[in-house]
Amino acid sequence: MIVAEDIYKKFNDTVALNRVNITIPTGSIFGLLGPNGAGKTTFIRILTRIYLPDGGTVLINDNPLNELNARKIGYLPEERGLYKKMKVGELILYMARLRGLKTVEAKEQMNYWFGRFDIRDWSDKRIDSLSKGMQQKVQFIIAVLHRPEFLILDEPFSGLDPLNTEAIENEILELHKSGTTIVFSTHNMDSVERFCERVVLIDKGQVVLSGTVDEVKQAHKQSLYEFKCREHVDFLNERIAKSGTVVSSELKSGVYTVLAKLNTESEADGVLIDIAGKVKLTSFCELLPSMNDIFIESVKNKNEEL
């Protein structure tokens, strides 16, 4: 588990992180969200010991973060580069050895990952002969080669084609299954919805919201329900109006879609009981906000506060 307590970081006159508390549970897929310039990268750089915080502490498995236990962290930065003139194999081994792996061990791991990505013949290729997507695979291997307990991925899918995205996604899920804690920093809400169990949203150096994805959605839901039926839509609308309000009602391909705002779940139950057998209901669901909506709303609210 990584616990960041009361982290404060200032650059010249700008406060990048203002008393931030974030807990990343072991084994989770954790989403670190926020608009550009929110302080995500600064936070990650503190976790990876690139920056030292001006205030606060970082604990990793209950011990203060130091040079040795920082090796438990693997890091794939957003802006990433490689030595262009080195060969793939050489570069991977160099980075692995810097992280304390013995050459034999590093070679074993490298061959394992070459196998996983089916790139066994890449070892002697020069980095500058690889395409961007190919280079990103190499960067990913460098980040995970020393089998870190925690893997921090800053916008891991930016610039990747769907095939490479899928390949990397699969590996991330595989690592998660084997117990690696994954920290995603992203503003791609699709990947958050798909992967993350817990999220924290940072804006202007402060935590705006945090919790499991479900908790966050529940906290931001607006009690919107969607009804789809084939007949007697007027009856449905009237019944809804008794307990709440009809937000919209429209007909498409012979199916009526009615969006209703009902204050409590029991009111929704009441509507369902009353219309049962009368409107030919085809579907009913509670509409939870998307992470994208929550992101936009939270950032806007934060701006209005300031």
Added chain:
Amino acid sequence: MNQIFIIIRREYVTRVRTKAFILTSILMPVFFSLIMFLPGYFAEQNEEDTSRIGLVDHTGWMSEVLVQNKLVLTPLPASTFDQIRSMINKKKVDGVVEITGEKERSISVRYYYNKRTSSSLIKKLEAITEKAMLNKKLTDYGVKNPAQLLAQVKQNAQVDTVKVQNPTDKSDNDVIRYIVAVTLGLFIYMLIFLFSSQVMQGVLEEKTNRIAEVIITTVSPIKFMIGKIVGIALLGITQIGIWIVLGCGLLFYLSVGMHLTPGGFSDFLSHGAIHLLVQIGLLKIIIGFVLLFICGYLLYSSIFAVVGVTVNHHDEMQQMSMLVGLPLIIAIIVLTVDTVNNPDSTLSFWLSMIPFTSPVVMMGRLAFGAPTGELIISIAILLVTMIGMMWLAGKIYRGMILYTGKKVGVKDAIEWLQRSLTSKKNE
């Protein structure tokens, strides 16, 4: 510590196998050998060409004098101007030397040509003719052995300077001292600049391609910087080694194997160079050179590392490197203008103590026998400054390595430095 070795190894290995390294390692000695041997080679080539030059000798005895003086021309029958001209126009010969003389005393030499010949032929003809006329005149005055008399009469006036501290030290050495001072001073300047700028380029590369961000999560920036500087220093030492071995091999091959005389260094060698070098303190010069180069390189490479880490573009880097390299250029100017003429002048003395100029100027003064005590003080100042600069550079490096985008001013660098210094207690 192990991490530093891994970094040193990478910096060394990736550079040592580049085409640029291999080419400069081979081409530099070849280039210098060519500079030394080509003039002599061409001079020899030109001398052989005289077989295509005809000789019309109206005096009857000058052709023999020319042969005695190793100037072999092709004798032609006595000819008129028109005949000579037609021979040259028809390219039977490249040129014709016509020698006429009255009563064996006054000789006139004329050279006919269409294509200009080398001036060395004309000079040689002039010298031979002058000597022949002098010999004839002296013989007329009754001198029996004019050549011997001439050799005795000819004396070059020369002022001998003797240093009382070391009376065996002869004035001959001044030429050698000058050559050693300028050559080694320039060499130190060139090496410091060449390898320090590799450090700078490496740092900028890592900063702009962002690999630094991954590396410094596992290695402290200071270790990373030191690894790079030391790796490139070893590269420099390897290159110097190759130059020395290849250079000596080539010199040996060209002078012994090919029987060529090195043009520019003939004086140097004819004086028994090694003997003279020993006289002016070869060991002290070698030790001084090595120490001044290593400390100077370490000082400048840490400054250049700071340049690499504070700029964002190649153009900016070049401008800045000119600026920080300025003390070295001043040192070269002072070395060639002041130090070689007056090695103990106030200016030379102080510049040999100031660490930013001392590697070059002290090297120059050393060739002129600067006291060992002064060398030790100079190196000590250089060493202390170098250590301080490395520490400072490490601090700035740590703060700036990930700082891209906005152009960095001196103010930003100082602010970063202050931050790094205050955050040290957190480490």
